[in-house]
Amino acid sequence: MSKKLIIGGDTAFAQIAYEYFTHDSDYEVVAFTVDPEYLKQDSLFGLPVVPFDQLEQKFNPAEHHFFAALTYTGLNRARTRMYLEAKGRGYAPASYISSRAFVWRNVKLGEHCFIFEDNTVQPFVELGDNVILWSGNHIGHHSKVGNHCFISSHVVVSGFCNIGENCFLGVNCTLVNNIDLGADTLVGAGALVAKTIPEDQIVKPTVSEFLPSARRYFKVSSFTR
Template sequence: MTGIAGNSSENVAMKKRLVIFGIGDAAQLAHYYFTTDSQYEVVAFTIDAAYLTDSTLCGLPVIAFEEILKQYGPEEHDLFVALGYSKLNAVRRGKYVEAKALGYRLASFISSRATVLNAGKIGENCFIFEDNTIQPFVTIGNNVTLWSGNHIGHHSVIKDHCFIASHVVISGRVEVGEQCFIGVNATLRDHIRIGERCVIGAGALMLSDAESEGVYMGMATERSRVPSTKLRKI
């Protein structure tokens, strides 16, 4: 699913048709990335009827998810669930499961600007941004988001429904359980296990295993007692 498609009429005709679930920032980003760097043509957005506030987004129709089978059936369309990490990824997980039950194939986006060396061991509905490095023998499950600039070390396993923010370092042979959130600039040493539904905060340093449903926060920087106007070298 990687690679930038050309603009010729032949390439346009070959593109797969994609519907994006969501109307927020993640959905707009998905539209941008799939449109500029994939073999998909985004044809519509969809959202639950209770959250339907406008009929168009990015110049494309927005329809109620309850009506999707009537207009954009799974025989001719794939689906991408573009949601964030709300409720420890449970909202995105629930919609992923629902879409699968309706018969849709869930597309993944893998940036052509990512370094992917794990022989394609990446599941469905993954959103892998630019500048990620995925080393050999890594396994990435379904419905995983890797924001930009992460390092996923050799032989590591990222299980289903995880969200990993930017500039995270996951060292070799780490296992990350389902529905985890890992914040910006967190570092995980090698050979540790992160249990299910853990929150690893921004800047956290993990040197040992994390129990399921644990919250691990990095230390926030406090303001100095010296005001900036008193600093002589700045």
């Protein structure tokens, strides 16, 4: 029997989540919901779009699961707020793991996670609550990803890394072995992180003006926001 699911949001991620939950899970999407100030349409894919503050009037929390399909706005705060509020109101958090992802048997997976296709999650990895792994990432053995993180596409997290809460890792970035990434850190696309980074930093790729032919290399640059 399929489990009834409400998706938070109605933009691109919500539409993608609808496809995956509908065609690659045992959930049945029955509605979308958005905060009242963002309500711009009454239906999506033939399903109702309901104001978030009125959700219980139409959908009993005891009979429905919930997934907040929001991205990394405010270092994941928007998604975190909706997920925790829905949970507090009695909706069971849903997770999705693609049938085309490789997740080893002893991975510890928190609630309200979304793992896209072509992810490799190796043995002894721990993923916290509310973690998004977009497509094509490598999460190395014995690494830990904290709550409320967003890892975009083709990211390499090597072994024994520890990623703090509320982090964002941009496309094609790399973390070498045995480093920590502090909470609230944003790693830019293509950056190589080769040392431990304290919390609340921006890590971005830079170009060396000393290399011939403008050949690119990457180093860590940290800026407190």
